Structures are given as structure tokens and as C-alpha cells.
Amino acid sequence: MFNHTDIETKWKSRWNTIRQNSTDVKDTKKKFFNLMMFPYPSAEGLHVGNMYAFTGADIFGRYKRMCGFNVFEPIGLDGFGIHSENFALKIGRHPMDHALVTQKKFYAQLHKIGAMYDWDKTLETYDPDYYRFTQWLFVEMFKHGLAYRKRAEVNFCPGCKTVLADEQVIDGKCERCGNNVTKRSLEQWFFRITAYAEKLLENIPALHWSHIVKTAQTNWIGKKEGINITYKVVNRDHKYVFDLICFTTRPDTNFGATFVALSPEHEIISQILTVINQDQSKKIKQYIKSVSQITSEERAQEGRKKTGVFTGLYCQNDLNGKLMPVYISDFVLMGFGSGAVVGVPGHDKRDFEFAREFDIPVIRVVKTANNDGCITHIDDVQEDEGIMMNSGFLNGMDIHKATAAMMDHMEKMGWGKRVSTYHLRDWLISRQRYWGPPIPMIFCKYCFTKGITYSEESAFSDMAGWFPVPNGQLPVLLPRIEDYRPGDDSIAPLAKHTEFYEVKCPHCGGDARRETDVSDTFLDSSWYFLRYPSLGERKKEKGKREENILPWDQKITKKWLPVDMYTGGAEHSVLHLMYSRFVTMALHDWGYLDFEEPFPNFFAHGLVIKDGAKMSKSKGNVVNPDQYIDLYGSDALRLYLMFMGPFSQGGDFRDSAMEGMKRWVNRVWNLSVQSIDKHSQTGNAIVEKALQKLIKKVGDDIEARHYNTAIASMMEWTNLTAENGGIVRINQLSSFVKLLAPFAPFVTEEICEKIHASVVGGKWSVEDSIHRQKWPEYDEKALMDESVQIVVQVNGKLRDVIEMGSIAAKNRLLVEQETKSLEKIKPYLSNTKVRKIIFVPGKLINFVI
RNA sequence: GCCGCGGUGGCGGAAUUGGCAGACGCGCAGGUCUCAAAAACCUGUGGAGCUCACACUCCAUGAGGGUUCGAUUCCCUCCCACGGCACCA
Numbered sequence: 001m002f003n004h005t006d007i008e009t010k011w012k013s014r015w016n017t018i019r020q021n022s023t024d025v026k027d028t029k030k031k032f033f034n035l036m037m038f039p040y041p042s043a044e045g046l047h048v049g050n051m052y053a054f055t056g057a058d059i060f061g062r063y064k065r066m067c068g069f070n071v072f073e074p075i076g077l078d079g080f081g082i083h084s085e086n087f088a089l090k091i092g093r094h095p096m097d098h099a100l101v102t103q104k105k106f107y108a109q110l111h112k113i114g115a116m117y118d119w120d121k122t123l124e125t126y127d128p129d130y131y132r133f134t135q136w137l138f139v140e141m142f143k144h145g146l147a148y149r150k151r152a153e154v155n156f157c158p159g160c161k162t163v164l165a166d167e168q169v170i171d172g173k174c175e176r177c178g179n180n181v182t183k184r185s186l187e188q189w190f191f192r193i194t195a196y197a198e199k200l201l202e203n204i205p206a207l208h209w210s211h212i213v214k215t216a217q218t219n220w221i222g223k224k225e226g227i228n229i230t231y232k233v234v235n236r237d238h239k240y241v242f243d244l245i246c247f248t249t250r251p252d253t254n255f256g257a258t259f260v261a262l263s264p265e266h267e268i269i270s271q272i273l274t275v276i277n278q279d280q281s282k283k284i285k286q287y288i289k290s291v292s293q294i295t296s297e298e299r300a301q302e303g304r305k306k307t308g309v310f311t312g313l314y315c316q317n318d319l320n321g322k323l324m325p326v327y328i329s330d331f332v333l334m335g336f337g338s339g340a341v342v343g344v345p346g347h348d349k350r351d352f353e354f355a356r357e358f359d360i361p362v363i364r365v366v367k368t369a370n371n372d373g374c375i376t377h378i379d380d381v382q383e384d385e386g387i388m389m390n391s392g393f394l395n396g397m398d399i400h401k402a403t404a405a406m407m408d409h410m411e412k413m414g415w416g417k418r419v420s421t422y423h424l425r426d427w428l429i430s431r432q433r434y435w436g437p438p439i440p441m442i443f444c445k446y447c448f449t450k451g452i453t454y455s456e457e458s459a460f461s462d463m464a465g466w467f468p469v470p471n472g473q474l475p476v477l478l479p480r481i482e483d484y485r486p487g488d489d490s491i492a493p494l495a496k497h498t499e500f501y502e503v504k505c506p507h508c509g510g511d512a513r514r515e516t517d518v519s520d521t522f523l524d525s526s527w528y529f530l531r532y533p534s535l536g537e538r539k540k541e542k543g544k545r546e547e548n549i550l551p552w553d554q555k556i557t558k559k560w561l562p563v564d565m566y567t568g569g570a571e572h573s574v575l576h577l578m579y580s581r582f583v584t585m586a587l588h589d590w591g592y593l594d595f596e597e598p599f600p601n602f603f604a605h606g607l608v609i610k611d612g613a614k615m616s617k618s619k620g621n622v623v624n625p626d627q628y629i630d631l632y633g634s635d636a637l638r639l640y641l642m643f644m645g646p647f648s649q650g651g652d653f654r655d656s657a658m659e660g661m662k663r664w665v666n667r668v669w670n671l672s673v674q675s676i677d678k679h680s681q682t683g684n685a686i687v688e689k690a691l692q693k694l695i696k697k698v699g700d701d702i703e704a705r706h707y708n709t710a711i712a713s714m715m716e717w718t719n720l721t722a723e724n725g726g727i728v729r730i731n732q733l734s735s736f737v738k739l740l741a742p743f744a745p746f747v748t749e750e751i752c753e754k755i756h757a758s759v760v761g762g763k764w765s766v767e768d769s770i771h772r773q774k775w776p777e778y779d780e781k782a783l784m785d786e787s788v789q790i791v792v793q794v795n796g797k798l799r800d801v802i803e804m805g806s807i808a809a810k811n812r813l814l815v816e817q818e819t820k821s822l823e824k825i826k827p828y829l830s831n832t833k834v835r836k837i838i839f840v841p842g843k844l845i846n847f848v849i
Numbered sequence: 850g851c852c853g854c855g856g857u858g859g860c861g862g863a864a865u866u867g868g869c870a871g872a873c874g875c876g877c878a879g880g881u882c883u884c885a886a887a888a889a890c891c892u893g894u895g896g897a898g899c900u901c902a903c904a905c906u907c908c909a910u911g912a913g914g915g916u917u918c919g920a921u922u923c924c925c926u927c928c929c930a931c932g933g934c935a936c937c938a
Contacts (some may be wrong), residue, residue, distance in 0.1 A: 657876090
């Protein structure tokens with residue numbers, strides 16, 4: 001038995017003294033940036049789910065280092081944001097104080113899990129030396145026309161008392177606190193991520209990401225190809241009033257169109273109100289008001305009765321000259337397409353439901369082989385495959401051919417234009433909260449009234465009076481205030497502090513007002529990977545307020561980025577991963593970076609399950625790793641976590657299974673101590689052959705992140721050594737311990753030191769560390785077996801297994817002769833004719849009778 | 850509704866290209882050691898049949914069908930979990 005706590009304490013301190021894991025970023029010959037998603041520190045500290053993710057990533061980094069790479073593995077804290085602030089509010093400690101407490105706690109815990117973090121290059125998003133550049137990024141976004149401010153219907157979480165981005169609303173609920181999200185019309189800052197929709201989509205196939213994550217992101221971007229049809233709108237007297245654009249992916253059904261519906265948020269409604277009578281206007285206003293009073297969740301409720309109001313106007317369908325009444329209805333969403341749809345009730349269920357409510361005619365324009373009758377019931381509505389009818393020049397075509405033909409026709413006639421629309425919306429970036437980087441913008445009322453904009457460019461035409469904080473004045477420090485609690489009034493805490501917001505206009509020098517919202521946490525994490533390698537230069541920048549200082553060192557960034565391997569949870573598929581891609585693309589286009597994709601390789605690890613549920617605070621099943629590290633050791637816990645199942649799948653956390661892992665670590669220890677003691681020079685051929693195979697197996701498994709089977713194979717090998725004398729040669733032990741080193745860094749280092757003392761003697765130095773050793777090589781020839789097992793089947797059923805020389809086993813005739821006469825086979829072959837013999841060289845023979 | 854992933858012993862899981870299903874571990878049972886227990890170690894462990902025993906036979910990878918000499922693996926239908934999107938026109 002050995003004392004794991006002593007060993008861990010010893011090596012933690014020794015590694016720290018020698019800066020074992022401090023990466024020299026100047027050495028870029030074989031660099032490897034091994035990054036894992038940094039944690040957001042809150043509550044009780046690191047939990048087993050974090051440790052699972054970090055350990056899996058760390059094993060890969062350690063393996064790469066042993067394969068000769070200069071591995072950089074940094075860690076930091078994503079400590080700004082609602083999550084941390086909510087916890088600070090809960091326990092009644094100021095977020096600034098709480099941040100320091102959790103920082104200390106998290107770093108202490110992260111020291112204990114045995115990961116090879118570079119402790120000289122850590123970052124915290126709430127550090128002014130970090131967020132000055134988050135603010136710099138905001139300013140750059142603004143300067144390039146990608147940050148804008150507008151009044152919009154936005155998601156508001158009554159629990160967190162702030163607005164949320166679309167991505168942070170899950171099933172109508174807040175991603176963080178689970179409260180039902182409501183809509184509010186507020187002035188907010190947005191990032192124009194939609195400008196990159198196509199690029200974000202286009203680059204996805206080339207990414208080495210799991211198919212699941214790629215699909216999730218593709219779905220979120222949600223590209224749809226269709227056509228914008230421009231209709232002439234006429235009033236009761238058939239007089240033209242204006243144009244209206246409807247988006248559709250199914251123009252093939254356009255001969256069946258019988259109405260047009262507008263979203264209640266559609267801007268053309270203000271024009272409509274000017275061309276219709278008062279009575280009608282009143283009804284429309286009433287309807288819009290009633291819609292604004294229901295929640296988005298209620299509005300989207302399935303099976304809800306369709307509502308709407310007639311505008312008194314008509315769209316003219318140029319295909320057949322028919323007039324289609326224009327309605328306003330809340331089943332039409334403003335955020336998709338053009339916010340106006342052309343209704344084809346025969347071939348769209350929602351359109352049918354609407355037509356039912358308003359007695360609008362239903363026309364069939366698509367038929368199937370056995371159905372071309374009237375559409376009178378919702379189940380008759382035909383949305384899929386079929387052949388066109390009642391559709392003029394389209395008749396007889398299938399719907400796909402008809403769609404293309406109709407688009408061609410409409411474009412030729414000048415009635416419409418092919419377009420793509422996206423589900424992706426602009427990123428709502430401002431938050432009416434305290435614990436984040438203040439948005440570095442200034443609003444000047446005087447300049448606003450004069451219509452003065454930051455630049456002449458059209459992108460700024462709606463942004464009169466808004467100016468970014470000059471670079472040299474960054475960071476805009478977040479002041480320490482005591483009334484940091486968010487209110488119900490959508491007013492940011494900083495807006496109550498004149499000393500914060502009263503500033504001079506950077507343009508005219510007059511009195512102006514600083515923006516008092518802070519930015520979304522996801523902005524903090526959208527660029528942190530760019531910062532890490534350059535952190536060695538941080539001392540030079542500290543406190544400096546120069547104009548042209550960049551968040552990173554250009555030379556270092558050119559060498560070290562993009563990230564070589566990124567490991568994290570799949571739950572960030574459409575949040576962090578997409579925001580980071582967007583920010584990187586923008587920085588690339590502005591000339592700051594020479595790559596577009598920050599994470600060409602991303603590995604999505606699985607989740608740790610406890611009692612059948614994902615480990616989370618709200619479920620109350622969070623497990624703190626500390627107690628297990630104390631009880632079983634960091635090595636045993638790391639091994640146990642990785643042994644639960646494939647790293648991509650996660651697994652079920654159970655205390656009892658950890659005992660077994662501790663037993664095995666003990667067995668490895670005993671095997672090592674005894675082998676070093678006996679100093680055996682004679683090797684066992686079976687153990688040696690198995691070791692050669694093991695070297696290959698463990699290497700291949702680590703590359704594939706099949707850590708569970710790598711560990712299983714190592715267990716098999718130690719079982720084999722127990723059957724073969726219980727000791728191994730020193731060089732065999734040495735190789736084995738290297739294979740185990742990425743998984744169990746502490747105990748293997750201790751064994752390595754013992755081997756070193758026994759074989760070489762003298763003082764232990766940095767170079768002697770097992771984690772600096774070269775990964776063992778195996779002999780291809782040694783993997784070949786002299787004899788193999790041949791499976792003997794009759795009609796595909798296993799009847800016998802024989803051992804043969806590996807060369808003979810490849811000879812069909814020889815194997816046939818050998819197996820035909822086997823005692824167990826003979827009875828099957830007598831009295832029948834062998835119809836066929838299947839032979840797989842070196843593997844199997846099958847007699848078909 | 851659409852898209853995606855999966856279903857293997859009491860449990861977590863393993864199984865190159867279609868070729869010995871259940872590796873490895875947990876749990877359980879029995880044993881050694883002990884006054885006793887724990888720890889440690891050893892043996893057994895999918896189900897059924899047959900046998901004093903060794904052995905042998907049959908059944909079994911969510912259900913049903915197909916392709917094949919041979920299917921956990923490939924194809925079709927269905928069932929059940931999980932993940933993403935969703936009044937998206």
C-alpha cells in the first residue's frame with residue numbers, strides 16, 4: 001500500500017517549483033495548443049463533471065507532449081456574467097469579492113486534478129487587463145458596422161431581470177434560471193452575426209467536429225432557399241397603393257394561393273393604416289394590441305385557434321389575375337422570411353386552419369396517384385410529394401420540378417427574386433446587469449440632434465450621436481457599487497450612477513452619457529483562446545493605455561493559432577462555438593488574424609450522469625471531487641472517470657466502482673515496487689508480446705479518445721503479469737508506466753523516480769520526469785503472432801477452434817485437411833455432401849453442407 | 850412534425866472490413882487468511898437443458914422481416930429512450 005496523498009502533495013509542489021508545465025511559446029517547431037473550455041466559477045466550486053471534461057482533455061495533451069509536441073495547455077475562469085452574479089446575489093456577497101473567493105478556490109481545485117496547466121498563463125474575464133480587450137472588440141465591431149443599436153421586441157427573463165439572446169432561450173425558458181421568457185420592446189445593442197450566416201454555414205463541412213455538433217449548428221443557422229415574390233397591393237377600388245414582398249419556399253403551389261397574411265410586427269402596417277378607413281384602422285390597432293399582450297410561448301402554442309384581422313387591401317396574383325385579401329395574423333413571424341406569407345390553404349396546414357376561420361377558398365393544386373379530390377378537412381391538406389394540377393404551365397410536373405420552373409418564370413417576369421433566409425438572428429449583446437464589461441460607447445445628445453454620426457458610411461446612418469470610447473481610454477472600468485442588484489424596470493444598475501455615466505463627448509467635447517449596459521458573458525468567452533499564448537507579454541501591457549495595443553502578440557498568434565484541439569461540452573454547439581467562430585471571422589476580415597476558424601478540431605465530450613440525471617446544481621446531484629481525491633487519490637479518480645465509458649459518451653457516476661480502480665492502482669504500485677526490488681533481467685515472452693501489443697493499443701485508443709478501452713487493456717496486461725510470476729523486467733515496467741502516465745500522472749511519476757533511483761541513481765532532475773519521456777515505440781514485427789486460432793464452422797455455426805502456425809493458417813488446402821478430420825467436425829461431414837467451403841485466411845473456415 | 854444519435858448480462862460497458870457476443874470493471878456467490886470482522890487474495894458468475902463430473906446441446910445483442918455460408922454489425926418496417934430545431938411559410 002502507498003499513500004496517495006503524500007505522493008500527490010510531493011509532486012504538486014515539485015512540479016510547481018520547476019515550472020514543469022510552463023510552455024515556452026517561442027518554441028514553435030512542433031507546437032500543440034490543447035485547449036479545454038474554461039469553467040465559469042460559481043457556487044460550491046469545481047464539480048465532477050468539470051473534472052471529467054478536464055481530465056479527458058488533459059490525457060490527450062499529456063500524450064501529445066510525450067509524442068514530442070510542445071504542448072500548451074492553459075486554464076482560466078469565465079467569471080463575469082449572470083451566472084456568477086446570481087450566485088453572489090444569493091449569498092449576499094459583492095460580485096467583486098465573490099470573484100476573488102471563487103478564483104482562489106477554483107485554482108486550488110484545478111491544481112489537484114493533475115492536469116498539466118501552464119500556471120504562468122491564466123486569465124480571468126473580470127480582470128480589467130482582460131476586459132479592456134473585450135471592450136476593444138466591441139469598439140471594433142462598432143467601427144466595422146457590425147454593432148448597432150435598435151429598438152426591438154426582445155426576450156426578457158423576469159428571473160434574471162435582463163434581456164437574453166435568442167440562443168439563450170430554450171423552449172421559451174431562460175437557459176440559466178428556467179423562468180418563462182417574456183417579450184419586451186427595448187432599445188438594445190446587437191452584433192450583426194447574420195452578415196456571417198453564409199460563411200458560418202459554408203465552413204461547417206470542413207471542420208473536424210462531431211457530426212452531432214455540426215448538425216446542431218447547421219440547424220440553428222437554418223438556411224432555407226426560396227423566393228421573394230413582390231405583389232402589388234390594391235385597395236377596394238382596385239387602385240395600386242404599394243408593393244408587398246412575400247417569402248415562400250413553395251412557389252410551385254402559387255396557383256392555389258388565396259390570401260396573404262402579415263406579421264403584426266410588420267413595418268408596412270403603418271403605411272396600411274394611412275390608406276384605409278378609420279373603422280378598419282381601429283380594428284387593426286386593437287388586434288395588434290391584443291397580440292402584444294400574450295407571451296411568445298402562448299402565441300406559439302400548438303393547436304391554438306388562428307386569429308387575424310382583414311386589412312381591406314388585396315394582393316394581385318399576376319399568375320392568374322386573382323385578388324388575394326390581405327390579413328394580419330400572429331401566426332406569421334416577423335423574424336423569418338419577409339414577415340409576410342402568401343397563403344395556400346390546400347397545401348399548408350397552418351394556412352388551411354387560417355382559411356377555415358375566415359372562410360377563404362381552398363384550391364387543390366397538387367395531387368397524388370390516388371387522391372385529387374376536394375380539400376375539406378385538415379387531414380386532406382397535402383404538404384408533400386405530388387403532381388401539379390390546376391396550375392397552368394406547371395400541370396403534370398412533380399413539385400420539385402414545378403418549384404424550379406415557377407422560380408424561373410417569376411424571375412423572368414420580374415415578379416420575384418430567389419433568396420435565402422436564415423433562422424439565425426442578430427446577436428443581442430447588451431445586458432441590463434452589473435457584473436460584466438461596461439459597453440464602451442458614449443451617446444451625445446447634441447451630436448444626435450445635429451445628425452452627426454461616427455462615420456459617413458451608411459452603416460452608421462441610424463446611429464447618430466453614438467461614439468466609441470477612444471482606444472487609449474480603455475478599459476472603461478466597472479466601478480464598485482453597492483446597489484448592483486438588477487431591477488424589474490429594465491434599467492441597468494450603472495444607470496443610477498451619474499459619476500459613472502456623465503462624460504464628455506469624444507466628438508464635440510460637450511456633455512454626453514456613457515452607455516450603462518454591460519455586454520453578454522458570451523462575448524467574454526468568444527475570444528479568450530486568442531489571449532492565452534500572448535499572456536507572457538502581459539507584464540509589458542499592464543496599466544498601459546496606448547492607442548494601438550492589441551489583445552495579443554501578432555507573432556505569437558501567427559504561430560500558435562488556431563487551436564489544435566478544443567475539448568468541451570456539446571451544449572455549447574450553438575452558443576459559445578458559434579459566437580467564437582463569428583468573432584474570429586470578423587477579426588480575420590479586419591486583417592487581425594490569418595485564419596477564419598478558431599477551432600478546426602473540436603471534441604465534444606459526454607456528460608457525467610448521477611442518479612439518472614445530468615449533474616447540475618438545480619437537480620441537487622452535484623458531486624464535489626475533493627472528497628474523492630482525498631479518499632481514493634486524484635489518479636484513481638481520473639482513471640475511474642475515464643473508465644466509465646467512451647469519453648464522447650459520458651457515463652454514470654457511482655461510488656462503488658471507484659473502489660475497484662483504487663485496487664488496480666494499488667496493484668500497479670505493488671507490481672512496480674516488487675519488480676524494482678527484484679531487478680529481474682529475465683523477461684517472459686508472453687508478457688513481452690502483450691506489452692508490444694499494448695503500446696500500439698493504448699496509443700491508438702488515446703488518439704480516438706477511447707480512454708475506457710485503453711485502461712481496460714492496461715488492466716489485462718497487469719492481470720497477465722500476475723499470472724506470469726508477478727514481476728516484470730525494469731524496461732518493461734518503464735514502458736508500461738509511460739503508457740499509464742497521461743491517465744495517472746502522480747503515481748507514475750513516483751514509480752518513475754523509483755526506477756530512476758534504482759537504475760541510474762543520482763539526483764532527480766526535470767528531464768527525468770516521466771511526463772518529459774518519449775512515448776514508447778513498438779516493434780511491428782513483434783506484433784505478428786507465430787500461431788493463430790482458426791475458427792471452424794459448419795453452416796456458419798461455431799463447432800471448433802484450432803491453433804495453427806500463422807503461415808499454415810493462410811493456406812487453404814492445409815487448413816481444409818487439418819480441420820476436416822477433427823473429431824468434432826467429422827460427424828457433421830459424414831453422410832452429406834459439402835456444398836461449399838468458405839475460407840478466410842488466418843481466421844476461419846466454414847463448411848456449408 | 851422535421852433532422853440527428855442510440856437500444857448488448859443484475860450494473861457501466863467491450864467486440865478491426867460482416868467472422869469465437871459479453872473483453873475490462875462493478876456487483877453478487879463461494880473459498881483462503883482471521884477468535885471474529887474489515888482489507889487483501891483465489892474461484893465462479895447471460896439464460897435454459899443435460900451430466901456425479903469433464904464435456905456437450907439449444908436459446909440470446911429492443912420487436913418483426915430481409916440479404917448472406919455467416920448479422921450486435923448491412924437493408925426494410927415497427928417500438929422505446931435521448932439530443933437539436935419547430936405556427937420557419
